[in-house]
Amino acid sequence: MAKLSLGIDCGSTTVKGVLFDGERVVDSCLVATSARPALRMHEVYERLHSPEVGYVVTTGYGRELLPESNKKITEITCHAKGAHFLGGSVGGVIDIGGQDSKAILLDRDGNVSDFLMNDKCAAGTGRFIEMMCRILECSPEDLDKFAPKGPTVEITSMCTVFAESEIISLLAQDVARDDIALGVIRSICRRTATFSSRLPMEGSVFFSGGLARFEVFRSNLEKALGRPVVTHPYGQLCGAIGAAIIGHRFIK
Amino acid sequence: MELIKDLPAIFEEFSEQRKKSFMAAYECKQKGIPFIGGFCTYLPKEIPYAMGGIMVGLCSQTGETIPEAEKDLPRNLCPLIKASYGFAKTDKCPYFYFSDLIVGETTCDGKKKMYEMLGEFKNVHVIELPNRQSENGIALFRSELIRFKEVLEEQFETTITEDQIRHAIHVYNEQRKALKEFYGLQKMDPPPRGGLEIHRVLDGVQFRFDIEEATKQIRETTQRVIDEYDPEKYKGRKRILVTGSPIGVSMRKVVEAIENNGGVVVCYENCGGARSVDELVDEDNPDVYDALARRYINIPCSCMSPNPGRIKLMDRLLDEYKVDGVIEVVLQACHTFNVESYKIKKFVTEERNIPYMFMETDYSDADAGQVNTRIGAFIEML
Numbered sequence: 306m307a308k309l310s311l312g313i314d315c316g317s318t319t320v321k322g323v324l325f326d327g328e329r330v331v332d333s334c335l336v337a338t339s340a341r342p343a344l345r346m347h348e349v350y351e352r353l354h355s356p357e358v359g360y361v362v363t364t365g366y367g368r369e370l371l372p373e374s375n376k377k378i379t380e381i382t383c384h385a386k387g388a389h390f391l392g393g394s395v396g397g398v399i400d401i402g403g404q405d406s407k408a409i410l411l412d413r414d415g416n417v418s419d420f421l422m423n424d425k426c427a428a429g430t431g432r433f434i435e436m437m438c439r440i441l442e443c444s445p446e447d448l449d450k451f452a453p454k455g456p457t458v459e460i461t462s463m464c465t466v467f468a469e470s471e472i473i474s475l476l477a478q479d480v481a482r483d484d485i486a487l488g489v490i491r492s493i494c495r496r497t498a499t500f501s502s503r504l505p506m507e508g509s510v511f512f513s514g515g516l517a518r519f520e521v522f523r524s525n526l527e528k529a530l531g532r533p534v535v536t537h538p539y540g541q542l543c544g545a546i547g548a549a550i551i552g553h554r555f556i557k
Numbered sequence: 558m559e560l561i562k563d564l565p566a567i568f569e570e571f572s573e574q575r576k577k578s579f580m581a582a583y584e585c586k587q588k589g590i591p592f593i594g595g596f597c598t599y600l601p602k603e604i605p606y607a608m609g610g611i612m613v614g615l616c617s618q619t620g621e622t623i624p625e626a627e628k629d630l631p632r633n634l635c636p637l638i639k640a641s642y643g644f645a646k647t648d649k650c651p652y653f654y655f656s657d658l659i660v661g662e663t664t665c666d667g668k669k670k671m672y673e674m675l676g677e678f679k680n681v682h683v684i685e686l687p688n689r690q691s692e693n694g695i696a697l698f699r700s701e702l703i704r705f706k707e708v709l710e711e712q713f714e715t716t717i718t719e720d721q722i723r724h725a726i727h728v729y730n731e732q733r734k735a736l737k738e739f740y741g742l743q744k745m746d747p748p749p750r751g752g753l754e755i756h757r758v759l760d761g762v763q764f765r766f767d768i769e770e771a772t773k774q775i776r777e778t779t780q781r782v783i784d785e786y787d788p789e790k791y792k793g794r795k796r797i798l799v800t801g802s803p804i805g806v807s808m809r810k811v812v813e814a815i816e817n818n819g820g821v822v823v824c825y826e827n828c829g830g831a832r833s834v835d836e837l838v839d840e841d842n843p844d845v846y847d848a849l850a851r852r853y854i855n856i857p858c859s860c861m862s863p864n865p866g867r868i869k870l871m872d873r874l875l876d877e878y879k880v881d882g883v884i885e886v887v888l889q890a891c892h893t894f895n896v897e898s899y900k901i902k903k904f905v906t907e908e909r910n911i912p913y914m915f916m917e918t919d920y921s922d923a924d925a926g927q928v929n930t931r932i933g934a935f936i937e938m939l
Contacts, residue, residue, distance in 0.1 A: 366926060381934030405927075417938040419912070424927040 307359025307556055312548030313374075314383065315346050315367025318403030318431055318515060321542050322349035324358070325549035333542055338403075342367040359556035362548040378551060380544045381409060381420050384513055387547030389415025391537040392511035399501060399526065399534075400543070401493070401514040403431040408501030419504055427465045429496040431515050436465055437489045440472050441482050448490070448519045454481035458488030463496075491525050498529035509533035513543035579651040585611070585766050586655050591713055594656030596641060597664055598833035598856055599686050601849045603725035604706055606768065608717045613652040614763040615659070617641035618805030620920030622649055629674060635890040636920040637805060638667045645675055652764075658712060660705070662686045664860040665893055682708050688862050690854050699850035706846075722845040726838045728768055735775040736762065736834045742782055743823040744878055747791040749782050752799070752812040752822025759829045760808075794821040795939045796879055800871065800901065801886040802894045803828035807918050810925050811886050814932040820939075824878040826871055832857060835870060859893035867897070868904050875909055882939045883913045884932065912939055 309331065314321045317338060324332040334352050336345050346367055354361075354373075363374040364383040380400075388398040389411060398409040405424040412418045427433055438445055458480055462468040468489070475485050493516075510532060516522045517540030527534040539546060586592065591610035595602075602612040620636060622643025629646075630639050644650040645659070653659075661672035661683040672683050684701045687694035706717050739758060742749050758778060765771035797820045799811065804827075812822055826832055833856055842848035857866030874880070883905045887894045898915050905913040914935040918924055 366930070379930050379934040379937055381930070382937040417934065420934060420938070422927070422931055424930075425924070 307357060309355070309357045309359065310549045310552035310556060311350070311353055311358045311361045312383070312545040312550070312552055313346055313349050313361070313363045313365075313371065314380065314542075314544035314548060315342050315363065315365040315370065316380075316402055316544070317366060317405075319541070320345045320349050320365075320367070321545040322353045323542055323545040323549045324353050325546065325553055327553050330539060330542070330546060330549075333539075333545070335541065338367070343370040346371045360552040362552035364544050364548045375555065376552065378548060381407060381422075382417055383544045383547030383551065385409050385411055385415060385417045385547065386550050387543035387545070388511035388513055390546060390550055391513075391539055391543060392509070392535050394508070395511040395535065396508035397501075397504065397506040398511045398513060398543075399497060399530075401430060401497065401512075401516045401522075403515065406430055406497055406500070406514075408497075408504050408506075410504045410506060421501065421503060423500050426463075428463055428468070429493045429500070433465050433468070433489070433493060434516065436469055437472060437486065440469060440476070441486060443482070443486070445519075448486070449521050451483040451486045451521065453487060454483045456484070458484045460485075460488045460492040468492075487521070490521055491529075494522065494525040494529040497526065498531075501530070506530075506532070509535050511540075511543075512536040513540050515541050517541060517543075581766065582613075582651040582655045590766070591658075592652065592656045593709070594652055594659040595662075596660075596668065597662050598828050599662050599664060599853055599858070600660055600684065601702060601705075601853050603722055603729055603838070603849060604702065604717065605709065606725040606728065607706075607721035608709055608713060608715050610709070610713070611766050613656065613766075615641060615644065615650065615653055615656070617644060618920075620806065622647050623920065630671065633890055634667050635665075635802075635888050637803060637888055637891075638671050640805070640920060641668075642671050642675060645679055658682060658709070660684060663688075664858065665891075667890070680712075686860075687854070688860060690861055690866070695847070695850050695854055698854050699846045702846050702849055719845050722849075723840070726840055726845065726848065728772075730837045730840060732762070732768060732772040732775070733834050733837055735772045735779070739775050739779045739782075740824070740830065740834075741877075742779065745786070746796075746879055747788055747794065748796070748821055748823050749786045749791070751791070751816055752797075752825075753809065753816070755822065756808055756812065756825065756829070759825065759834075763829070791821045795819060795881040795936050796821060796823045797936075798822075798824045798826060798871075798874060798878060798880040798883045799830075799886065800826040800883060801898070802888040802891045804886050804888060804918065806920050807886070807888075810918070810922060810928055811884070811932070814925075814929045815884065815936070818929070818933040818936045820882070820932075820936045823880065824874050826867075826874055828858070831870060831874060832867075859897040864897065868900070871901070871904065872909070875905070875911060880911060882935060883911060884935065885913065885915045887915070887917050889917055889919045 310325050312323045320336050322334050360375050362376045363371050364378050364380045368377040384400050400407045408421045410419040462471045512534050517536040593605040593612050594615045605612045617637050617640040623639045626639040626643035644653050648654045659679050659681045663669050663686045675681050687697050797815050838852040839848045902913050905911050
């Protein structure tokens, strides 16, 4: 008897899969998207699929790529559903993904009532952090270890390419790596706050996407937004969880 | 694509029109018919028609000639202006090529300045369009229309009488009525047709030289659509109104995204649609120039300040077409529509409680994926 739903979120950087039993996430996986999103989606599908799975929903920019998908839903709707599940009564969602960021306004039932996407530019997305880590020769996993060493550093460039030269010139001025990294993180959070300020959010905000794993991002985003920001250990899986939740309603 | 396959023959004829256009324009010119090229719906087509000439819409709908235009114009300018200039420079558009006179109008800043450059290598006359729909504005516009008539008379060595203009007004009013009946079919629930088919007719008619024949064919198409009405075809779809800048070739990308994601375009509040067609010229006004000035200046484009007519028109269209959601599409660097979107959003969401989405695009397909996701998410939200 089918009782599980499978949600797969194919983002620009990672593919996430989630199995959902109607109440809980019972299994999940995450792989790098690489240059072959269709193949990676299939890997995730093979790893999680079983006769118990009664419905498959795909989301993310690769949502059309899996032939076994029963339904394709945009990541906006899925992130909203996932955030409502993980964060409870949040007023909105901020998702910082690999190549875009989104701000979603939720109604009381966790449905989308408005949204904005910054999908024209890599500034303020995961790509920006990857660029920074490459230049500062650190791993994203080090992000939470950075601590202020000197005066606050401002990164002002709005463009990933220009920000790269800005970081390089700061290094040339012998500014501490930690301070540069914190400056970059603050600049991303400020940019995200400005971009989302067009939505009349109330209450707390759920933070999803790959960067939600890092406390330094959550706390800086909270400061920039001026309202409580909550996240969840499953924050990066938010879109896939939303897809699986929606899929569960369709199991016959 | 499936929607296009289902088109009745007469729709096909409108789209083919543009492929055959070079030869058609050529043949027209052999008969000695003057071509007046215009860019904007604010130019009264009645005046060139009155002298036996024809007003043609100048190609500015594809990005093909933008690189050529960017040799002279700034890159961060609206793609419509760049494309217009590029087509003029490259002779790639039959209407530009065959235009004996090009008529500009002082609508937005980018176009005004572009016409000055165009005037260096084309025969250009610019009509001063006031940006306020006041009595002063109407009086100025009326005198500009008389000046336009005189320019035509001088350049084409002819006389244009008021009776000829009165006849032209009638001919174009009939076409407007026919177009309104045609696109008005989308008021039906479910609507009979997809948005691309409606757009194709509205767009195609701008490239017809035989105005009365085109009107007759629009009426036949309307009847055909009624006869072939299949309520199952667009049943259960979310009814979308598209508003914003004239977006040329990008209309396909937007409408396809709407209709591939469970929506259907029921109404266009833009330059090819209700904005320019909705109002008739007053045939009872004894002063034909006053009648034209009043009707044309009333077009609710964002270059007018203030522009209350757009809200008024939108208010009525939202009811008539039972709209579920409004999608505003604005061209990159189209400042007036971009700024005015604030008021439109406020009106649609706060006063009418209807969901609204804004998006900016250009003539390229580079953002097709993002457009699809945004529109998909918007329709899922409805």
